[in-house]
Amino acid sequence: MGIQERKEREKVRRRQQIMIAAKRVFSSKGFSKATMEDIAKEAELSPGTIYLYFKNKDELCASLSLRIIQYLNIRLKHVSSEKDAKPEEQIEALKEAIYDVYEFDPLMLINMFHLQSSETLKNLSPQLLSDIKELSGSSLEIMAEIFEKGINKGVFINREPLSLANTFWALFSGIVLLGESKRIISDNNDYLESALKVAFEIFNQGIKRCTSSDS
Amino acid sequence: MGIQERKEREKVRRRQQIMIAAKRVFSSKGFSKATMEDIAKEAELSPGTIYLYFKNKDELCASLSLRIIQYLNIRLKHVSSEKDAKPEEQIEALKEAIYDVYEFDPLMLINMFHLQSSETLKNLSPQLLSDIKELSGSSLEIMAEIFEKGINKGVFINREPLSLANTFWALFSGIVLLGESKRIISDNNDYLESALKVAFEIFNQGIKRCTSSDS
Amino acid sequence: MGIQERKEREKVRRRQQIMIAAKRVFSSKGFSKATMEDIAKEAELSPGTIYLYFKNKDELCASLSLRIIQYLNIRLKHVSSEKDAKPEEQIEALKEAIYDVYEFDPLMLINMFHLQSSETLKNLSPQLLSDIKELSGSSLEIMAEIFEKGINKGVFINREPLSLANTFWALFSGIVLLGESKRIISDNNDYLESALKVAFEIFNQGIKRCTSSDS
Amino acid sequence: MGIQERKEREKVRRRQQIMIAAKRVFSSKGFSKATMEDIAKEAELSPGTIYLYFKNKDELCASLSLRIIQYLNIRLKHVSSEKDAKPEEQIEALKEAIYDVYEFDPLMLINMFHLQSSETLKNLSPQLLSDIKELSGSSLEIMAEIFEKGINKGVFINREPLSLANTFWALFSGIVLLGESKRIISDNNDYLESALKVAFEIFNQGIKRCTSSDS
DNA sequence: TATGAATGAGCATTCATTCAT
DNA sequence: CATGAATGAATGCTCATTCAT
Numbered sequence: 001m002g003i004q005e006r007k008e009r010e011k012v013r014r015r016q017q018i019m020i021a022a023k024r025v026f027s028s029k030g031f032s033k034a035t036m037e038d039i040a041k042e043a044e045l046s047p048g049t050i051y052l053y054f055k056n057k058d059e060l061c062a063s064l065s066l067r068i069i070q071y072l073n074i075r076l077k078h079v080s081s082e083k084d085a086k087p088e089e090q091i092e093a094l095k096e097a098i099y100d101v102y103e104f105d106p107l108m109l110i111n112m113f114h115l116q117s118s119e120t121l122k123n124l125s126p127q128l129l130s131d132i133k134e135l136s137g138s139s140l141e142i143m144a145e146i147f148e149k150g151i152n153k154g155v156f157i158n159r160e161p162l163s164l165a166n167t168f169w170a171l172f173s174g175i176v177l178l179g180e181s182k183r184i185i186s187d188n189n190d191y192l193e194s195a196l197k198v199a200f201e202i203f204n205q206g207i208k209r210c211t212s213s214d215s
Numbered sequence: 216m217g218i219q220e221r222k223e224r225e226k227v228r229r230r231q232q233i234m235i236a237a238k239r240v241f242s243s244k245g246f247s248k249a250t251m252e253d254i255a256k257e258a259e260l261s262p263g264t265i266y267l268y269f270k271n272k273d274e275l276c277a278s279l280s281l282r283i284i285q286y287l288n289i290r291l292k293h294v295s296s297e298k299d300a301k302p303e304e305q306i307e308a309l310k311e312a313i314y315d316v317y318e319f320d321p322l323m324l325i326n327m328f329h330l331q332s333s334e335t336l337k338n339l340s341p342q343l344l345s346d347i348k349e350l351s352g353s354s355l356e357i358m359a360e361i362f363e364k365g366i367n368k369g370v371f372i373n374r375e376p377l378s379l380a381n382t383f384w385a386l387f388s389g390i391v392l393l394g395e396s397k398r399i400i401s402d403n404n405d406y407l408e409s410a411l412k413v414a415f416e417i418f419n420q421g422i423k424r425c426t427s428s429d430s
Numbered sequence: 431m432g433i434q435e436r437k438e439r440e441k442v443r444r445r446q447q448i449m450i451a452a453k454r455v456f457s458s459k460g461f462s463k464a465t466m467e468d469i470a471k472e473a474e475l476s477p478g479t480i481y482l483y484f485k486n487k488d489e490l491c492a493s494l495s496l497r498i499i500q501y502l503n504i505r506l507k508h509v510s511s512e513k514d515a516k517p518e519e520q521i522e523a524l525k526e527a528i529y530d531v532y533e534f535d536p537l538m539l540i541n542m543f544h545l546q547s548s549e550t551l552k553n554l555s556p557q558l559l560s561d562i563k564e565l566s567g568s569s570l571e572i573m574a575e576i577f578e579k580g581i582n583k584g585v586f587i588n589r590e591p592l593s594l595a596n597t598f599w600a601l602f603s604g605i606v607l608l609g610e611s612k613r614i615i616s617d618n619n620d621y622l623e624s625a626l627k628v629a630f631e632i633f634n635q636g637i638k639r640c641t642s643s644d645s
Numbered sequence: 646m647g648i649q650e651r652k653e654r655e656k657v658r659r660r661q662q663i664m665i666a667a668k669r670v671f672s673s674k675g676f677s678k679a680t681m682e683d684i685a686k687e688a689e690l691s692p693g694t695i696y697l698y699f700k701n702k703d704e705l706c707a708s709l710s711l712r713i714i715q716y717l718n719i720r721l722k723h724v725s726s727e728k729d730a731k732p733e734e735q736i737e738a739l740k741e742a743i744y745d746v747y748e749f750d751p752l753m754l755i756n757m758f759h760l761q762s763s764e765t766l767k768n769l770s771p772q773l774l775s776d777i778k779e780l781s782g783s784s785l786e787i788m789a790e791i792f793e794k795g796i797n798k799g800v801f802i803n804r805e806p807l808s809l810a811n812t813f814w815a816l817f818s819g820i821v822l823l824g825e826s827k828r829i830i831s832d833n834n835d836y837l838e839s840a841l842k843v844a845f846e847i848f849n850q851g852i853k854r855c856t857s858s859d860s
Numbered sequence: 861t862a863t864g865a866a867t868g869a870g871c872a873t874t875c876a877t878t879c880a881t
Numbered sequence: 882c883a884t885g886a887a888t889g890a891a892t893g894c895t896c897a898t899t900c901a902t
Binding site for chain 3: 865866867868869
């Protein structure tokens with residue numbers, strides 16, 4: 001039993017070792033220019049070994065995405081569980097959580113983007129694919145719950161909570177996306193933080209129930 | 216001179232013919248799965264001919280991005296030139312313009328994303344690269360001007376106009392990005408339109424100067 | 431028209447050039463040890479070029495088989511067309527024809543054997559597969575016709591002609607098969623000719639309608 | 646000594662266990678598509694263990710061939726030892742013996758065929774190679790003896806006995822070979838039995854000393 | 861200019877084999 | 882003896898790019 005367990009743990013450690021290496025290589029070379037050999041070298045393993053832990057390159061990439069979404073999900077659940085917090089405070093916590101996720105891996109969105117090609121999706125194991133679907137859905141739902149609370153308390157405008165969650169998430173994604181492109185095209189590295197701040201202020205303002213005179 | 220000119224025009228026409236074909240192929244297969252032969256066939260040309268008009272595959276892709284930004288720029292300039300319009304009307308026109316751009320090529324953002332890989336950027340000619348930088352900057356500035364007008368007239372909140380423009384653009388990009396992923400992961404095809412509507416409503420609300428009691 | 435034709439001819443020539451090279455390489459290394467690069471080198475072409483003319487390695491191999499069967503078919507048709515010949519003479523011609531085929535390519539049977547793996551068959555284009563089926567069937571039928579004539583004239587025993595054809599063909603195949611193995615395992619190189627002679631004598635004797643005692 | 650012996654016996658058992666598993670896997674997947682891991686799984690062993698009993702994959706395959714030939718040899722010796730039987734009866738017993746061998750493992754000939762590649766042969770241990778040579782030779786000799794008896798008794802035609810044996814064996818091999826290919830190419834599964842029957846009738850007829858007319 | 865056949869470097873993936881445990 | 886994780890060389894195949902015509 002103890003041996004079984006140790007082996008299982010060792011296996012998980014290896015997967016992580018590979019994923020960390022892959023993250024580094026994808027970050028520096030981009031997904032398509034990164035070769036499995038690059039990743040193997042970075043992980044100080046042989047190419048064959050990677051295939052013991054991941055079905056193929058696409059699945060390795062998707063596993064990275066999944067890991068990010070898992071992390072996001074955990075953070076969101078934590079935010080949602082703080083029942084006593086005021087809606088405004090929860091939104092604030094939400095922002096912080098998402099920002100942490102971004103810092104945990106700025107390539108998150110780029111990786112998630114590689115799921116776009118239906119050819120890529122076909123290569124994924126059904127298990128992995130459904131995990132990704134489920135967790136993505138779950139994350140949005142948790143965000144929606146937070147907004148719902150605010151609506152019920154009369155703090156936020158009366159809108160479909162899921163729509164607010166979508167907008168919130170899209171705004172964040174968009175800022176990060178734009179940040180990436182500014183970083184590369186315009187060599188502008190410190191755009192992100194201030195842009196996020198402004199964006200979220202506008203969002204906050206936009207969902208707040210103005211206590212008088214507004215359409 | 217006349218001959219020179221005719222030749223030049225012919226050359227431009229060919230470039231467009233190729234770019235249209237490339238757009239179609241990239242749309243249906245994704246950038247990395249699309250081959251130069253696919254594009255050549257779609258353009259009813261031979262692969263070699265494409266290289267007479269584009270240095271390489273990356274440059275062809277970047278040219279597509281450039282084309283989109285050019286189109287966006289033209290539309291934005293047009294909106295900006297309507298000096299008599301009220302700020303709210305101009306924002307509305309802005310939304311329509313951007314939405315048109317999106318409809319002109321939904322893959323725009325995805326294509327622009329392919330500029331992320333620094334390896335890809337190295338392959339671009341300096342000319343093309345600086346064109347892209349300049350036009351992107353110009354587009355944001357035009358949007359900023361529109362917001363500035365609204366601020367000056369006391370209709371919008373008092374914020375750095377470029378920040379508002381960034382947020383506006385990011386929100387739009389994020390919604391489209393999210394839409395792509397929903398379309399693929401969740402088989403949800405009609406998310407986009409309603410999501411955009413809600414998102415822009417929130418944005419509108421967020422930048423509007425509430426006439427009384429709120430921060 | 432002339433250009434089209436010349437190109438078509440050039441294409442056929444290339445295919446042959448590759449098939450000849452492949453035959454040589456398969457002969458000396460065996461199918462599975464032979465690499466596409468080996469074949470490319472032998473053909474003085476690059477690996478990529480081979481794939482312009484053959485879908486994959488399996489299809490290249492199968493094309494070799496098809497070529498043999500085509501040659502066999504032509505020879506058999508020729509034998510069958512000699513309407514005036516006596517049955518015994520036709521059998522004799524048959525033997526010669528088959529022997530020529532063998533000399534044309536001793537690996538024939540070995541190649542045909544590679545069609546055994548159903549995985550291999552799945553890789554073949556339907557066209558190629560049906561060609562092989564059809565020609566194989568046709569060859570046996572032609573042989574059957576020849577035997578039928580002999581039966582009708584009362585020279586051969588009264589047996590289902592297709593069975594005689596099968597036996598004739600199997601006997602030949604078996605001898606060649608055995609010859610190959612003797613050549614390799616026993617370093618016995620001159621087995622084949624005499625073995626074929628004896629085998630066919632026995633066959634002849636076996637199908638002849640004995641009218642009286644003979645040695 | 647007793648322990649030594651037990652160990653030896655255990656070793657032999659293991660070899661057989663592996664060979665049985667290998668036979669199954671080769672049968673269902675073909676030699677080249679079958680992996681050592683497939684075989685290990687089928688044998689409920691680990692890949693490494695197989696290498697304790699067989700030098701490499703080629704040698705494992707060759708051992709299978711050897712095993713078939715051994716089985717054939719035993720059956721042939723048994724037939725040959727029935728000194729009192731008439732030649733015709735012995736031929737009949739011969740046919741049955743060979744047919745049993747075929748049923749014991751239809752892939753026999755296909756396996757034996759894999760010895761064709763000289764590259765494969767180079768990988769075999771000299772011991773194994775000479776075993777195969779010797780047993781093959783011995784089998785043919787035993788068959789030859791049986792035919793010799795028939796010739797001496799004036800029942801069979803006066804021919805080099807080894808040639809008759811070769812022809813007999815080749816006919817059998819050819820029919821099986823043809824059967825395999827029909828099974829695969831033409832989806833014709835019940836060809837074999839009737840084809841063997843006809844073939845052997847013709848052979849019988851062919852080697853019999855005709856004393857007078859018959860059908 | 862246009863062609864498209866040819867190229868050949870490049871890569872994902874496999875699998876026989878080894879060896880530390 | 883047995884294991885099975887790790888290896889890494891080997892290979893089929895792709896496709897951006899070139900160049901003789």
